[in-house]
Amino acid sequence: MTKRRFRAAAVQTLARLGDFDYNIALATRYVEDAVRQGAELIVFPECMDTGYLFDSAEHCRELAETLADGPFVKALAALSRKHGVYIASGITEWDPAKQKIFNTGIMFDRKGEVACHYHKQFLATHDQNWFAFGERGCPVVDTDLGRIGLLICFDGRIPEIFRAMAMQGAEVIVDMANFFAMDQADMWGPARAYENGVWLVAATKAGYERSIYYPGGSMIVDPKGRVLSKVPYDTHGMSIATIDLDAAADKSIYTANDKIADRRPETYCIMALPYEQTPVCGIADRPLIPSKSVTKVAAVQIHVTDTTTVADVLDMVDHTAKLGAKVLVLPDYAFSPQYILSAKEAAALADQASAHLAGISAIAARYRCLIAAPIVERAAAGLYVTTVLTGPDGTEIGRYRKTHLTAEERQWAVAGDAYPVFETPFGRLGVMSGYDAVFPESSRCLAIGGADIILWPASLREAFERELLAVPRAEDNRVAVVLANRVDCPYPGGSVVIPPNGFPQWDINVAAPRVLRNGAVMPKHIDLAVCRQKLMIPKVDMFANRLVETYASIVAA
Template sequence: MTKRRFRAAAVQTLARLGDYDHNIKLATQYVEDAVRQGAELIVFPECMDTGYLFDSAEHARELAETVTDGPFVTALSALAAKHGVYIASGITEWDPEKKKIFNSGVMFDRKGGLACHYHKQFLATHDQNWFEFGERGCPVVDTDLGRIGLLICFDGRIPEIFRSMTLQGAEIIVDMANFFSMDQADMWGPARAYENGVWLVAATKAGYERSIYYPGGSMIVDPKGRVVSKVPYDTHGMAVADVDPEMAGDKSIYAADDKIAGRRPETYGALALPYEQTPVCGLADQPLVPSKSVTKVAAVQMHCTRGAADPEVVLEMIDHTAKLGAKVITAPEYAFSPTWAPSASEAKEQARATPAILEKVSAIASRYGCLIAAPVIEEDAGKLFVSTVLIGPDGGRVGSYRKTHLTAEERAWATAGDAYPVFDTQFGRIGVMSGFDGVFPETSRCLGVGGADIVLWPAALREPYERELLAVPRAEDNRVALVLANRVDSPYPGGSMVVPPTGFPMWDINVAAPRSLQLGAVMPRHVDLAVCRQKMMIPKVDMFANRMPETYAPLVAA
């Protein structure tokens, strides 16, 4: 069926705690305004019926409504039927059968029927004071507007939830939110839309509710990660935009690659394991010695070029970096190749040079007592692999990572790896993702589940959003220090950096870490392993223990 364009509206307002009459009146006004503007999908924020910051679980129970006959949902159902539109909103739900309170999302269809019903899965600290963890999985429903999935606020910080809906064919993700910080809107919303190639319609509150300040950030984002409409911060209003569901069918990236078809689900098994069976479980409880738990890492933005193809130029810069005290060092992808996208013949030539290069890397590592990640091409049993070899402080080989997600150009000559090893070293637990791997959230997530403290990302970036939208979430989602070393001759050059496990104070990465285009630039940072081991975003909100892997079946399905 050919999809047609439609207009969506994301409402930015503020519910009044415990005042159903006021909140219904507010919703009615916004629905009528949205309909006048031609909107067919209207989205309200989280807990729009009751407000959000309750006194206690008993207070929440007193205010909560059922999805069948509650006052707010009844009003929304009637509005949807009256105007022939879809209306989605967050509500405080009482389930009389389960005797539980849920932070829920509902969407009513054009006839007022309940089209989709969702429970928030990833609960914030205060959520856990009165709500139960969601029990409805990651639902996606067919509508005449397209396939729509619902999620709520913090759910967007868990990449598996968005991804699971995308893999069920979602074209539009509706986010009913109470964003507490601007980065949730400015970075995570566009990042999730970009990495999955889907529309995002996100509605959040603006204003103060007791001790909570909601800055706003309601927006509509297209499948390329571009914000097409947004409500200004600290104001009430609507983000309105035309949505073309067919755009979500285009998952292309680069010249001939695909964000979904390029996945390697057979390698993601760790993402479906119960927390207790993963290496990350319990790491935060293991003692660290403060004087030995700080590591200096560095991204060395140095590689061979057409004009300087001698590997010695790269080795010399790595040597200088080690001399200045860096203990974990990585260079960009294909650092010893004069091109960012080697051909089959160039790859074979590079593979022949690899043993001699690694011997020289070994000498540097042992001379300065550091760990060096050497992005090379290796030949094994007649096959070529895009490898990152880790050489330890004794000059010995710690291990290697073989690139798992290959680009179309690489598939012409390389064999893909099939594992995401995490190496336990004296400088921390280290994982690697290479180039195109970073586009897939599963890569860094597997490393996070594997207990990584530091993730090295040797790269040859091709699109701005790989750095501007994906780098910080890859670090913060997994509470790892991310060391990005990028080439300066790739389609999106430079910008090597180290992202702390808690991200930057400023969410605009071009302000927080201005992009350098200098060949030979070195980006160092001290990393506190204790911060990397602590996988909590905020108290009681563990980025791994709070996952619900039983709902992530689409991630590992062929």
């Protein structure tokens, strides 16, 4: 019988390189302490048995243990059996059958038996010096503590890995990590929990191991992305919290939407294609002319209100273009005083679309720029929530029909079914509209399709849409993101341009404080060469390194 509530502990400590006796004693002490505090799931960091920074592949092989008779593995199994708890830890595994070394996650059940066995998939540069890429997919297992999935550290930077586990019904994700940077803990962990509606129990190291500094960041995050418990940086200890599985069953967002049920898996097919068959393949190897590879983009934070007219909106767009912006983005329903439309209001806006686009066209032609204007489009199938891209000659380059509709939009709109990427004089552009951005698949499909810049007209309703999702949507995909938000929605303002490599400070509210004024403009120069360089660090390509054969649950209907 599954327990609906239980206590979990994430351990923050530091293994000693090559010293099994020390590391076993350390783990034993933490398990005993966690058990005293009522924990039934205890999580240790990555490579907790051996340490992490080896001298060479030979050194790693010398230390790696097998699952059958490794000293650390046997000790954890005995501790699980003795205390009747679940213990998960990262280990350095030698697989004698495959003749390979894996960066492995292992979880033991209450009887000391292996409950889940995982291989790290997304390997950092140094990982690739001695570890093989994972061959066990994205496993999720049933336990009396609920459905649990395992991943390891850098895996959290690939949205598909978390998502594949969530789509298999994972309620709790266990992350055994060696976080190198604070953003890994403070942003990516909560972001993945939030976008998937699952619990995250993340254990990492703190301290120095040779050339690596581990700041810490062990934490437990709830399915709404809220950090319930966290070990302070640069200290050793445990993060302990109560896991409520019913919270993971609640995937609700906004008034009546569901961040899992509202997915459109039939539109995500490009995510399962082999890298060599995708437009993003080799995009970094195609030459650019430096003088023509920089684009000035701008989020134009203005929309119609009781005191701001359509003419005022067009005037602000005109001024922005006059000052040199070449790609301009307006917020959701910029020509309406409402961020939520009734069927009657949507129909009226559709009737006015031609006039609004005529005004946009004149400005685009006047300043030789591109303008992304959200409208309501009337077509044979019905009304669409559409973003029209008007190019520098004043004609339409293309249009995107919103794929993920809010509950209110479903009352009158038809959903789109594609993520087009438009070749323009200012780079390859894609659009995710409003609610689309909650789904990592939207930006992922655009980036796999070769987008340099993703335009995001929005009317944000939750703080975490900007605070947790905006920067990962750019950095996960190595694209620039232009967020243009309304000022009358539940989370107003904060329009921003995010570079493909993010900000120096992970906290977007520090890096780009919110501006709430209707009429604000956020411009930025974007280097397309940086957008097409898909390496996060050497040998770590955000697309070439994906293991697409493990993503079946993401594209399954």
